[in-house]
Amino acid sequence: MSTAPRRIRRGDTPPPRTGGGEIDVLRGFLDYLRASIAAKVEDAPEPQVRTAGVPSGTNLLGLLHHLAFVERSVFLGEAVADWSATFHAAPEDGVADVVARYRRAVARANDVLDGCTDPAAPLPRNRPLPGRPAPSVRWALVHMIEETGRHAGHADILRELIDGTTGR
Numbered sequence: 001m002s003t004a005p006r007r008i009r010r011g012d013t014p015p016p017r018t019g020g021g022e023i024d025v026l027r028g029f030l031d032y033l034r035a036s037i038a039a040k041v042e043d044a045p046e047p048q049v050r051t052a053g054v055p056s057g058t059n060l061l062g063l064l065h066h067l068a069f070v071e072r073s074v075f076l077g078e079a080v081a082d083w084s085a086t087f088h089a090a091p092e093d094g095v096a097d098v099v100a101r102y103r104r105a106v107a108r109a110n111d112v113l114d115g116c117t118d119p120a121a122p123l124p125r126n127r128p129l130p131g132r133p134a135p136s137v138r139w140a141l142v143h144m145i146e147e148t149g150r151h152a153g154h155a156d157i158l159r160e161l162i163d164g165t166t167g168r
Contacts, residue, residue, distance in 0.1 A: 013168045022119050026141035027110075033148040034106050036168045037064060040155040042099045044162060049095055053158040058087065060158045063151045065089040065098050068105040070147055074140050075109035077125045077132075109144075113137070 013036070018028030041049065041064045050061045069086040072078040080086060089098050112124060119138035135143070159165050 023113075023116065023137065023141070026119075026138070026145065027113060030141060030145050030148065033145060033152050037067065037148060037152040037155050038099055038102060039168070040152070040159045040165075041095060044095060044159060046095065048162040050089060051162075053161050058154060058158070060155055060162065061089045061093075061095060061098055062087040063155050063158070064102050065093070067148060067151055068098070068102040071102075071105040071109045071144070074135070074144055075112050075123060077123075077134065113141075 013032070016028040016032045018024045041060055044060055048060075050059050052059050065088070066083075066086040069078075069080055069083075073080050093101075115124065116137045119141075120136055122134040123137055123140050125134045156166070
């Protein structure tokens with residue numbers, strides 16, 4: 001009897017079809033990446049989900065925990081004192097906790113974006129950060145596509161190392 005992990009192959013989800021406007025396209029691709037990384041984490045087994053998969057210490061749960069901070073920083077203007085710390089979920093945080101926190105951050109970010117129609121306009125800020133003007137809607141969306149895509153790629157590799165699961 002083989003002791004190799006059972007390989008699970010998720011079907012690849014094709015890129016989204018979006019509206020023709022710039023903001024619609026950018027939001028469509030960002031939401032596509034957000035859903036992909038959340039799916040990689042939400043059914044991952046404990047304790048492997050928080051076990052470092054590479055020498056840097058990166059782990060699957062930490063990636064999603066970090067992305068929740070990035071969403072809140074970019075779209076809501078929340079300050080982050082220690083970015084390195086955002087890569088580590090608290091020991092008492094389970095997978096469902098971190099996934100729910102990420103989805104709440106995404107929902108709050110989308111609430112902000114729902115009111116944005118001009119990609120060149122600055123993101124609205126309730127509490128402007130001193131010395132940090134709000135980025136444009138375009139910059140914020142492109143940056144979040146880059147950031148989420150980068151970490152979704154990391155998550156693909158880490159998840160495959162954990163239990164062989166591949167696909168989006």
